[in-house]
Amino acid sequence: MAEDTVSQRALRLGVAGPVGTGKSSLIATICRALAEELRLGVITNDIYTDEDARFLRSAGVLEPERIRAVETGACPHTAIRDDITANLLAAEDLERDFAPLDVVLIESGGDNLTATFSPALVDAQIFVLDVAGGGDVARKGGPGIGRADLLVVNKTDLAPYVGVDVPQMVADATAARDGRPVLALSRTDAPSVAALRAWVLEVLAAHRGGTHVPQDPGPMAPHFHADDEHPDGGYVHSHADAHADAHSHAEAGADH
Amino acid sequence: MDGGTLPAAGTVALLLADARLPSGGHAHSSGLEPALQGGMPAAQAAGFLLARARTTGLVDAATAVAARAAVLEGGPLGDVERAWAARTPSAAMRDASRELGRGLLRLAKRLWPESAALAALVTPPRPVVLGAIAAATGLPAEELVRLSVYDDLASAVAALLKLEPRDPADGALLVLAACASIEARVPEIAAVRSPHQIPALSAPQAEAWAEQHAIAPRRLFRG
Numbered sequence: 001m002a003e004d005t006v007s008q009r010a011l012r013l014g015v016a017g018p019v020g021t022g023k024s025s026l027i028a029t030i031c032r033a034l035a036e037e038l039r040l041g042v043i044t045n046d047i048y049t050d051e052d053a054r055f056l057r058s059a060g061v062l063e064p065e066r067i068r069a070v071e072t073g074a075c076p077h078t079a080i081r082d083d084i085t086a087n088l089l090a091a092e093d094l095e096r097d098f099a100p101l102d103v104v105l106i107e108s109g110g111d112n113l114t115a116t117f118s119p120a121l122v123d124a125q126i127f128v129l130d131v132a133g134g135g136d137v138a139r140k141g142g143p144g145i146g147r148a149d150l151l152v153v154n155k156t157d158l159a160p161y162v163g164v165d166v167p168q169m170v171a172d173a174t175a176a177r178d179g180r181p182v183l184a185l186s187r188t189d190a191p192s193v194a195a196l197r198a199w200v201l202e203v204l205a206a207h208r209g210g211t212h213v214p215q216d217p218g219p220m221a222p223h224f225h226a227d228d229e230h231p232d233g234g235y236v237h238s239h240a241d242a243h244a245d246a247h248s249h250a251e252a253g254a255d256h
Numbered sequence: 257m258d259g260g261t262l263p264a265a266g267t268v269a270l271l272l273a274d275a276r277l278p279s280g281g282h283a284h285s286s287g288l289e290p291a292l293q294g295g296m297p298a299a300q301a302a303g304f305l306l307a308r309a310r311t312t313g314l315v316d317a318a319t320a321v322a323a324r325a326a327v328l329e330g331g332p333l334g335d336v337e338r339a340w341a342a343r344t345p346s347a348a349m350r351d352a353s354r355e356l357g358r359g360l361l362r363l364a365k366r367l368w369p370e371s372a373a374l375a376a377l378v379t380p381p382r383p384v385v386l387g388a389i390a391a392a393t394g395l396p397a398e399e400l401v402r403l404s405v406y407d408d409l410a411s412a413v414a415a416l417l418k419l420e421p422r423d424p425a426d427g428a429l430l431v432l433a434a435c436a437s438i439e440a441r442v443p444e445i446a447a448v449r450s451p452h453q454i455p456a457l458s459a460p461q462a463e464a465w466a467e468q469h470a471i472a473p474r475r476l477f478r479g
Binding site: 048 | 278279283284285355362415418473475476478
């Protein structure tokens with residue numbers, strides 16, 4: 001970050017993940033768990049106008065004025081990664097209008113597995129998957145799954161209905177993340193919400209203490225290449241090993 | 257900029273006209289989505305661009321030129337902004353332009369921190385920021401006119417390709433044709449020196465579409 005007063009301002013916490021995995025709901029859960037003790041603001045990035053902002057305002061978890069919408073011109077991944085201008089302006093506005101804020105939650109527009117936030121926009125980011133998307137999604141990897149600060153496996157209460165083995169999905173995700181945290185979450189499961197709350201407070205403390213360094217999950221995480229000739233049926237391949245995080249991967253940009 | 261070598265004004269113009277410029281412009285359609293939502297057939301996009309170029313396009317370009325002159329000659333930019341607002345009757349269009357202006361200003365303050373005119377701006381419309389940048393970088397008035405019109409029309413066509421996809425080469429042809437259509441007026445617009453010389457060229461149908469679009473529940477672009 002350019003500012004040397006970085007730990008003085010609010011923690012900017014991104015929430016990314018594919019469409020329908022429960023990003024808005026996760027933000028509502030964080031607001032319910034922490035609005036009493038922290039001064040919060042929310043920015044949503046929508047593909048169509050301000051639908052997510054309206055959902056959150058109607059959820060009644062925060063004063064409506066503290067929830068702002070950024071419209072992304074059909075490019076939600078651009079707005080959080082390569083041209084973050086509108087989101088930076090919105091974050092600065094919110095932090096000025098409600099100073100001092102403790103945390104600004106920034107929700108990405110529901111997009112795809114490769115979209116993650118620029119570390120110039122958020123200090124930390126949560127990537128959200130859900131059990132209904134299928135138990136194998138975590139195994140497929142991607143920058144958000146592999147290297148977001150926290151991976152949430154959401155809607156665990158639905159697992160019996162969609163035939164997903166939650167412990168297995170969490171184990172797959174953990175294996176893909178080199179020990180970074182994975183949280184199996186349901187908004188109806190109080191201990192999991194408490195764990196989410198504790199994680200946010202821990203990151204906030206690290207941000208304030210100056211010990212948290214924003215990380216770019218990168219354009220592509222280590223991933224599995226299927227190979228029938230290989231004795232294990234394929235091999236795990238990490239671009240980070242050879243080329244560091246700046247390496248770009250043709251597949252990562254293929255959607256745009 | 258630091259160092260002893262400054263970029264050529266022509267290079268600055270290329271940078272500002274580049275769709276990859278990080279200033280938030282990708283969320284805007286220069287009135288194209290409002291027109292389509294308002295019922296204009298996509299087949300009339302060429303006509304829309306010609307009309308946009310000779311109305312909003314020239315008002316903005318002349319505003320940019322007047323802003324450049326005000327900065328170079330020490331006149332107040334507030335008068336330029338008021339003259340632009342008086343010639344941009346749609347509040348939705350003014351809001352969209354100020355949003356573009358803010359994004360551009362954020363970038364410009366980083367690129368040209370020595371510009372007192374840029375530093376003093378708060379919520380300027382896009383053409384006022386372009387004019388202040390032109391003054392800071394030595395961009396000539398005629399190039400500023402072309403830049404202002406081109407950038408506006410290219411945004412419309414980029415949005416058109418998302419909303420009503422076609423061969424993108426057709427889009428490039430549309431942009432060039434609409435830019436060429438105002439070429440004969442470039443010297444006259446570039447000669448603007450004071451705010452009262454900015455032409456009042458309104459586009460009532462496009463303004464009405466912009467107002468409807470601003471309150472539409474489903475849209476992809478800001479304006």
